[in-house]
Amino acid sequence: MPIRETFWNIPHWAEIGQYILAVLTMVIFGYGVFRRIRRWRQGQPERRTDQIGKRLMAVLTQAIGQFRTAQDIYPGIMHLTIFWGMVALFLGTAITTIDWDMTHLIFDFQFLKGGIYVVYELLLDVLGLLLIVGLGMATYRRYVTRPARLQNMPVKRLGRDDAYVIISLFLVAITGYLVEGLRIAVVKPDWAPWSPVGNAVAAVFTALGDPTNRVLHLSLWITHGLVAFTFIASIPFSKLAHIFSVPTNIFFQSLQPAGALAPAGENSETGVKEWRQFTWKQVLDFEACIRCGRCQDVCPAYASGLSLSPRNMMIKLDTHLWERNGGSSLHGDVISSEELWACTTCRACSEVCPAFIDHLTSFVDMRRHLVIEGQVDAQLQDALANLGRYGNSFGQSERMRAKWTQPIQPKVKDARKEPVEYLWFVGDYASYSPSLTDITQKTAEVFQKTGLDFGILYEAERNAGNDVRRIGEEGLFEMLVEKNVAVLDKCAFKTIVTTDPHTYNTLKNEYPAENDHTVLHYSELLDQMIASGQLKFTKKLGYKVTFHDPCYLGRYNGVYDAPRRVIEATGCELVEMPRNRDKAFCCGAGGGRIWMEEGEVKERPSEARIHEAANLDEVKVFVVACPKDVTMYQDAVKTTGQETRIAVKDLIELVHEAL
Template sequence: MVPHRPDFWGIPAEWNPTLWVYSIMFLAVFVLVFRFFQQARLWWKVGRPEVRWDHPGKRLGLVFKYWIAQLRVLGQRYPGIMHVAIAWAFFVFFIGTTLAAIDGHLFQLFQLLGNQNAITDPEAFKFLKGGVYLVFKLVLDLFTVAFLVGAGMAVYRRFVRRPSRLTLDSRFAFSLVLVIVVVIGGLVTESLRLAVVRNDASLAVGWWAPAGFLLAQLWIATGASPEALTNWHMVIWFIHLGSVVLMLVTLPAGTLIHILTSAFNTFFAKLDRPAGKLAPLAQNKDGQSIFVSALRDMTWKQLLDGDACTECGRCQDVCPAHAAGTPLSPKQLILSMRDTFHENAPLLAQSANGGNGKLVGEAITGDMLWSCTTCGACVRECPVLIEHVDMIVDMRRHLVNEGQMGGMLQEALAKLGRYGNSFGQSERARAKWAQPASLKIKDARKEPVEYLWFVGDYASYSAGLVDITRKTAEVFQRGGLDFGILYETERNAGNDVRRVGEEGLFEALVEKNVEAFAKSRFKTIVTTDPHSYNTLKHEYPSTDASRGRYPILHYAELLDQLIAEGKLKFNRQLGYKVTYHDPCYLGRYNGVYDAPRRVIQATGCELVEMPRHGDRSFCCGAGGGRIWMEEDLVKERPSESRIREAVALDGVTAFVVACPKDMTLYRDAVKTTGYENRLVVKDLVELVHEAM
């Protein structure tokens, strides 16, 4: 006789387990759904509307990628394997239990539909028998083993290693213990049954249930009678049932809620714009701008972000502001918002004026918000696609509107407003670097050029960078490039002005630059600064009525093209061993990783990667307007931590950058860390210039 799946083995039929178990489970699921709905409705009740329902197909793709396949979770080996082992085991258990329920009750469905065969031979409707059943057992058992491995890793991590990024409190311990009890309960139940039925060909499955079979040997070895084992089975079975019920009813209030909220959060993730494009200020029904300072100002999706947070702490681990010792931890920021939401949302949802939902200045301080470099590492790392940076910029807009900011930033903004640059110098001094007659740089306002070179503030005004800016011009000329600049008409592109939260100033700068573009003739814009590159590419008006969309290139891309086309020829191979720092706004925000690396290789340098490179590059600390702010809360500058990372690489003598702000910061950092003799900071274009 072939083995088959027994229904409620070992539970007296006169107790009517089918009725009881299904009633209890339906009740538990009802409690789960009801409690979850109570939580979920608050997102919509309190939060502002925001359209996140478009492109359902794409959204389901996100759910598959990040919720089921958990690619982000797998991005880190130990926690990745740990979590996936547990999560996938539960997916499989869920499917297995569903299949078992269908197997047990399919005939009743047919009965209801009036199928006479279903009444005469219920067994004919079962499919978990024979080979199928054995495979079913094997899969479930293997995932039980996987679960035990994952849970063991989790216990070791949570109770022994205790990394600082985790929230080490009882809510998580409770969830972990509970899922372990559920799974071990199931395993023990199975093994006790297998121990009793080991000689019954219709029920024994042998090694097809490896974990259960092995554990069964233990029970057999105790010499207990089949009756005793059956009784034990019943006790454990009740514990298993009870623990599952407990898991279901507590799920919406505990840390396991992330199983549901992360599915929603990945489904409703941002699709309408690239990472490098911020949303403009939202407006209310009366056309007034909404400055985000309280729960009611947030969108429902931002509130959902809070409930979706798994408190894994990956964002905090990669955050340069947190590493620098500032009060910002992206994780704590999201959790502060969530806690305020949990405290106040029920009251807020009841009436228009009820409850206090103030966030900025209370749970979320200005110091936290101003510490952010907007590097996007947190967003890149978050396994459930939380959008930290957007929320921070939204709140900064409120602070700017209230005039709450540090003196340095205020001064920088005032200078940007008056002179169009953060240096507070006259616009007439912008192209001072181009004065040597030998340079002969075309004025794109006066004659047509193929490339409009958007030089940017730092490359234009910073005395320490003039030499590199001139070398860039020389390299362009040697490559036969037809290019020009806007001279005193260029303004700061506004990328960081926008990220500081000064939306009006950003718009004013865009207007000025767009006006200058309209008066010049060119085909392509090339920028020195990755920040300018980002905002020109993503945030400037996307169409120019007269000539359509012009391509925006970063000079790393342009150099790469010139080399590929054979227009830039090198006379010598430099032979340096170098490392390369990916600027956040070139790499993580715009995916330009290969072009600068190809350029480095073309100059004959050997590239050694730092541990944090590519999309996991570590921010220099200057982005998001941080370069204009006080550093009094910074204990270790991100740039210094970065230099230490580079110095640890064997034999690397040059630290290559592709951003003028990086040049400024890292030159300082090499000095302050005392590695002046070990490492020299070089711009990508300096390598090219030297190799020509």
């Protein structure tokens, strides 16, 4: 009967040696894990232990199921084969240990025999092959096709770490197969065909005959043991640490809405100046980074040629932390202000990160320090000073805020003076930008024609502060919130509606929640009115259009379908750009970028986006649902010379035209 003959051909001293080595390995491994946990604990406190069930579910689907990892096909398959190959081999070894060192040793009973044993052998043999396939894919990708996102590492020695992982896994797998093959070559068990790979290896060695094969077997068995134990011991000291740091990071991810940025920490009111001021979760983020570079691939700042790469930020921060600053300062030596200011806070990086790293909290915390130190460029300084003084970034009097309403009849209600159902929070760009006046007026006209009971705050409205907060000017954000809340508290309304996704995000996710009003983006409101029949169209426009998802509407708040349904209701045919919905490419204006000096860019994100749309067949209209997008893309169609090819239209223009 087939049975597992553990320690065949192994002298007693080698067997004992193996157990000693195993204990030593566990000690080193344990120390390595302890060292990491100790480092996480040096971070500032942060609570991440609510909703345990949801957290465990995330670990199940994303750490074990690896849905996000698998979304990128080639590296996804590569990772899954290595992962499941290793899981199988690990479980196989664990089962053998139970079979031999527990049930056999204590109860004199082996369950790895007969049918179970041959199936065990077959599964292990085949799944082990998966590992080799995966490693082959990894080697080919890293050293032959060399995708850009794996190049240009800021810390050169990490290249050795990458190579070490591939080589050590290869050695574990290959020595394992050789040991198996040599055993089969000598023992020639009847059930050898159940180990197809081992059997094939055996065929090569049979000719050498006994005792050469016995000597070879013992020496390779020892090599395999040494390689495997070294591999296990090195896990917490190499890139392999992601085996536990990534699931841990997934478990402790923020379960708050993506659009609610954590307030400036109590211990670091002035932002993060040095590494000790990061929270433990931020430290864990840096550590969980596996340097895959998916974030870099989707980063609009990186794509436009600016110095920011989210991947490099994580690598540099992690290295800096291990060095316990090593005499270099976080700001300046490790992370430059150009990198920090380049971020548009579009969240594409976090959305795509298989390790669920929250890049932006760290970026904003470091920006907070720059703001406190007054290290802002002249343009941004003007914008902040204007926001502080006049409540808008345009530096205009608040009395001019509602100037766009002048020609509108009947007069737009003043929500401070009479109750309204919908309070329209207009926002800075829609209120002040001369090129947007027409769109803002059309919005009012659509609202009026559909019989919407709405009003505005006139000169009492202030910038809602979404981007002020992401600049890192927390004090100014608080001041704007206080002023807005003070006036909102005096108004009677049921729902806030806004055309600006940035305003929408902060009002919905960051403003004090004591008032039980809902916040709607106008695309949601229009969608609701179409569904209820309150908004009816008389025309079918018949344009072929594409739609650009605003970051703060889509990725931040998951509103993808409402604007699409509105577009379809106007009788337009929607053609998606390759990067749509949660993969949408940022226009480059967010996170306060619209107020900053641009820096040396190769191609503006907005221009790249227009090229993307221009490649769609016969698409004539580029539909946006954000006032800043109108500004950004109207510029971009001009600078790319696509003005005659593509028209940038706000969603409301389609609605207005189809009424």
